[in-house]
Amino acid sequence: MSEEKFSVIDFRNRLERAQSYGEIWDVVKASVEFALNTRRQGMMLFLDTLPIHVGAYHPVGTNNIVLNRQLVQIVEATIKSKRVVNALIYNLLLHEYLHALGQFSELRVRRMAYEVSKKCFGEEHIATEIAKKSPWVLLKGIPLENVDPPQRVIEIIKDFEKTDRYIV
Numbered sequence: 001m002s003e004e005k006f007s008v009i010d011f012r013n014r015l016e017r018a019q020s021y022g023e024i025w026d027v028v029k030a031s032v033e034f035a036l037n038t039r040r041q042g043m044m045l046f047l048d049t050l051p052i053h054v055g056a057y058h059p060v061g062t063n064n065i066v067l068n069r070q071l072v073q074i075v076e077a078t079i080k081s082k083r084v085v086n087a088l089i090y091n092l093l094l095h096e097y098l099h100a101l102g103q104f105s106e107l108r109v110r111r112m113a114y115e116v117s118k119k120c121f122g123e124e125h126i127a128t129e130i131a132k133k134s135p136w137v138l139l140k141g142i143p144l145e146n147v148d149p150p151q152r153v154i155e156i157i158k159d160f161e162k163t164d165r166y167i168v
């Protein structure tokens with residue numbers, strides 16, 4: 001078994017077993033470092049209710065990623081697979097992390113997210129499939145008109161990035 005093959009299994013296991021946003025974030029950072037040899041410290045994660053077609057965003061010039069809480073909740077409630085939900089969250093965070101690393105082109109970020117996912121999880125893994133198509137493939141057939149009205153409370157995820165919690 002080649003080193004690369006071992007990494008694919010390792011990344012898959014880590015993502016599938018992740019129990020928190022912080023653990024998925026660790027996989028995002030490790031996969032980008034493995035595939036692109038680059039990293040950025042000190043990111044913070046917020047959950048908010050965004051329009052359903054917005055998965056997440058990174059306000060340029062900040063260390064913040066804002067994730068669409070409602071989108072994650074809908075996928076959790078309808079698909080009921082931790083593997084798929086984790087792959088979705090991975091994809092949304094990876095996309096914003098690539099922006100935070102200085103990529104502003106949407107097309108290029110999508111292409112890079114696909115390349116990173118393919119290299120770390122393999123072509124046929126759900127994380128790579130989501131990167132190749134789009135997170136919205138998961139919402140196909142879900143009646144979004146029944147979605148509850150947005151809760152307007154923004155929430156910070158504590159312990160998102162453990163390594164430099166005390167560095168401002």
Ligand SMILES: [Zn+2]
Binds near residue numbers: 095099106
């Ligand atoms: Zn983007």
